[in-house]
Amino acid sequence: xxxxxxxxxxxxxxxxxxxxxxxxxxxxxxxxxxxxxxxxxxxxxxxxxxxxxxxxxxxxxxxxxxxxxxxxxxxxxxxxxxxxxxxxxxxxxxxxxxxxxxxxxxxxxxxxxxxxxxxxxxxxxxxxxxxxxxxxxxxxxxxxxxxxxxxxxxxxxxxxxxxxxxxxxxxxxxxxxxxxxxxxxxxxxxxxxxxxxxxxxxxxxxxxxxxxxxxxxxxxxxxxxxxxxxxxxxxxxxxxxxxxxxxxxxxxxxxxxxxxxxxxxxxxxxxxxxxxxxxxxxxxxxxxxxxxxxxxxxxxxxxxxxxxxxxxxxxxxxxxxxxxxxxxxxxxxxxxxxxxxxxxxxxxxxxxxxxxxxxxxxxxxxxxxxxxxxxxxx
Ligand SMILES: Nc1ncnc2c1ncn2[C@@H]1O[C@H](COP(=O)(O)OP(=O)(O)O)[C@@H](O)[C@H]1O
Ligand SMILES: [Mg+2]
Numbered sequence: 001x002x003x004x005x006x007x008x009x010x011x012x013x014x015x016x017x018x019x020x021x022x023x024x025x026x027x028x029x030x031x032x033x034x035x036x037x038x039x040x041x042x043x044x045x046x047x048x049x050x051x052x053x054x055x056x057x058x059x060x061x062x063x064x065x066x067x068x069x070x071x072x073x074x075x076x077x078x079x080x081x082x083x084x085x086x087x088x089x090x091x092x093x094x095x096x097x098x099x100x101x102x103x104x105x106x107x108x109x110x111x112x113x114x115x116x117x118x119x120x121x122x123x124x125x126x127x128x129x130x131x132x133x134x135x136x137x138x139x140x141x142x143x144x145x146x147x148x149x150x151x152x153x154x155x156x157x158x159x160x161x162x163x164x165x166x167x168x169x170x171x172x173x174x175x176x177x178x179x180x181x182x183x184x185x186x187x188x189x190x191x192x193x194x195x196x197x198x199x200x201x202x203x204x205x206x207x208x209x210x211x212x213x214x215x216x217x218x219x220x221x222x223x224x225x226x227x228x229x230x231x232x233x234x235x236x237x238x239x240x241x242x243x244x245x246x247x248x249x250x251x252x253x254x255x256x257x258x259x260x261x262x263x264x265x266x267x268x269x270x271x272x273x274x275x276x277x278x279x280x281x282x283x284x285x286x287x288x289x290x291x292x293x294x295x296x297x298x299x300x301x302x303x304x305x306x307x308x309x310x311x312x313x314x315x316x317x318x319x320x321x322x323x324x325x326x327x328x329x330x331x332x333x334x335x336x337x338x339x340x341x342x343x344x345x346x347x348x349x350x351x352x353x354x355x356x357x358x359x360x361x362x363x364x365x366x367x368x369x370x371x372x373x374x375x376x377x378x
Contacts, residue, residue, distance in 0.1 A: 001068065001069050002034075002036065002037055002069050003034055003037060003039070003067050003068065003069035003070045004034060005032050005033075005034045007067050007068075007069075008032055008034055008039055008064055008067055008070070009024055009032060011063050011064060011066070011067050012024050012029070012032075012060060012063065012064070014063060015056060015059050015060050015063055016056070017053075017056060018049070018052040018053065018056065023043075023056065023060060028043045028044055028045050028053075029041060029043060030042045030043070030044065030212070034070075036071075037069055037070055037071035037072070038070075038071060038072045038073075038074075038196075039064050039067075039070055039072070039073040039074070040073075040074045040075075040076075040212055040213065040216075041075060041076075041212065042075065042076040042077070042078050042212035042215075043056070043057055043060070043075065043076070043077050043078065044078045045077065045078070050077060053077055054077060057075050057076075057077045060075045061073050061074070061075040072174075074212060074216050074220070075212070076212030076215040076216065078212070078215070078247075112249060113229075113249045114218055114219055114221070114223050116223060116224055116225040116226060117151070117223055117225075117226045117229050118226065118227050118228065119227065119228050119229070119251040119252075119363050120153075120228075120229045120231060120248055120249060120250050120251055121228060121229070121230055121231065121250065121251055121252050121253065121254060121282065121359065121363070122231045122233045122244075122245065122248070122250050122252075122253040122254070122274075122279070123135060123136035123139065123230060123231065123232055123233060123253075123254045123256060124233040124235075124241070124253055124254070124255055124256070124270050124274070125233075125235050125255065125256045125257065125266070125267070125270065126235070126236065126237055126255075126257065126263065126265070126266020126267050126268075126269055126270045127235050127236060127263065127266045128158065128159065128235035128236075129235075130235075130256055130257060130258045130263055130287055130288070131256060131258070131287035131288060131323070132156075132232065132233075132235060132256045133154075133156065133159075133161045133162060133165055133232050134165065134287070134329065134333045134338075135254075135256045135285055135287055135323065135352075135355075136152065136162070136230055136231075136232040137152065137162060137165045137166060137232075137333075137338050138338050138339060138340045138348075138349075138352040139230060139254065139285075139352060139355055139356055139359065140152045140188050140228075140230040141186060141187075141188065141338055141340035141341050141352070142340050142349075142352040142353040142354075142355060142356025142357075143227075143228055143230070143356045143359065143360060144186075144187055144188060145340065145344065145349075145353055145356070146353070146356055146357065146360055148227035148228055148360070149225055149226050149227045149228075150187075150188050150189070150226065150227065150228050150229070150230065151182065151188065151189040151190070151191075151223050151226045151228075151229040151230070152166075152188050152189070152190045152191075152229070152230050152231075152232065153190075153191050153192075153217055153218070153229055153230070153231045153232070154190070154191070154192035154193055154194060154231075154232045155193060155214055155217070155231050155232060155233055155234060155244060155248075156193065156232050156233065156234045156235070157193055157213070157234050158234050158235065160192045160193045160194030160232075161194075161232075162190060162192045162194070162232055163183075163190075163192050163194045163195065164334070164336055165333055165334075165336060165338060166185030166186060166188065166190060166336060166338065167185060167335075167336025167337065168183045168184075168185045168190060168192075168336075170183070171195055172191065172195050172221075175222055178220060179220050179221065179222050180216075180220060180221045180222070181221070181222050182221055182222065182223060183195065186338065186341040187341075189223060189224070189226065191217045191221050191223075193213055193217065196213060196216070196217070214244060214247060214248065215247070218248065228360075228363070231248060231250075233245075236266075237266070237269040237270050237272075237273045241273065242273055242276075242277065245273065245274060245277050245279055246277050250274075250279045251280070251363060252279060252280045252281065252282035252359075252362060252363065253270075253274045253279050253280070253281050253282060254281075254282050254283060254284075254285060254320065254359060255267050255270045255271055255274075255281060255283070255284045255285070255317075256284075256285045256287050257284060257285070257286060257287070257307075257308050257311075258286070258287055258288045258308075259286055259288070259289060259301070259305055259306065259307035259308055260307065261307065264307050264308065264311050267284060267308070267311065268311065268315065271284075271315055271317060280362075281317045282317075282318065282320070282358075282359055282362040282363070283312065283317055283318035283319060283320035283358060283359070283362065284308045284309075284311065284312045284317060284318075284319055284320060285308070285320045285321055285322070285323065285355060286305075286306075286307070286308030286309060286319075286321070286322040286323070287322075287323045287325075288323070288324075288325040289301075289305055289306075289308075289322035289323060289324050289325065290305050290322070290324050290325070291324065291325040291326070292324055292326065294326075294327060305322075306322075308322070309322070318358065318362060320355045320358045320359065321351055321354055321355040321358065322351075323348070323351055323352070323355075324348075324351075326348065328343075328346075328348065329348055339352070340352045340353065
């Protein structure tokens, strides 16, 4: 028998908050999601009260695991920030290094990177369908080709597509009952919100729920040693994205845009959003740039061309490269055979590797060692 939300709430009534009140009466509880025996919710408390609440979080998790029919429970403690992030970051020519210093001066970020993870970068876009996930995956593979150890965290709650792009099937294994082992694909360590939630239910993952999933994917996964973790962010520049950008200790953000004016306006919003929370913008990628006809070899600029480069210049952020609109990219991407891994000597792989090099340089370089060979099944 599957557990119900009512049963879970009833059990939570036995848990006491630090002030002695039953947990459901305190107002810190998010919506409780019960799906297929898995229970998720979060507790949003004052940052200063977090130490007092941690035992409550643990107790709530243990209690919920004891409800018949519950196979796993995840309770996240989310700290409500007292002031909000500084808005002082000037929109102008800020180098990533200067932005990083500004960030440092703004005080510690709310969250720490998981141990062993050297840098976390977000791949973001103003809107969906611009090739954000395709770019994230191929950028990750490009970084790996530079000899770096790379993880991919798919945080796109609206359409987690990394499992498909990397042809990863199945569920992650647990280690020691609570922690998850990342999946692996093409030499990348991967965790996706798609592994944790059913496809039909993502829309309930709003607000604090999103945060608890993200917290779980960051902290309750055995990431091990990573040089860079690439996060495929949800599209858009709304509150959900802003909260995420604040919760994850980001070393920088890569903005993906198509060349049209409308997409560029969204990209601009994205850049402004990251600057507001003092995350350095590592640069812009123009995706679906020039189309080269596979039949005649002629070039046409379906969505225009070069808009992102000009925009980058105007906003004083690095331009990372342009990826052509090409059937081969769409086909390999959608078939789970990302072009950087499956056609490493081709022209597209070279483009993504160049983008990866620029991103690495923006992050302050790093040891270059040859990537171990991976075997790709045809
Ligand atoms: N440069 C490109 N050329 C051709 N098709 C592309 C390119 N980039 C992405 N696509 C295709 O466009 C669609 C949307 O890409 P996706 O990466 O899922 O976008 P997003 O994550 O922004 O929603 C996919 O079918 C993908 O294969
Ligand atoms: Mg996507």
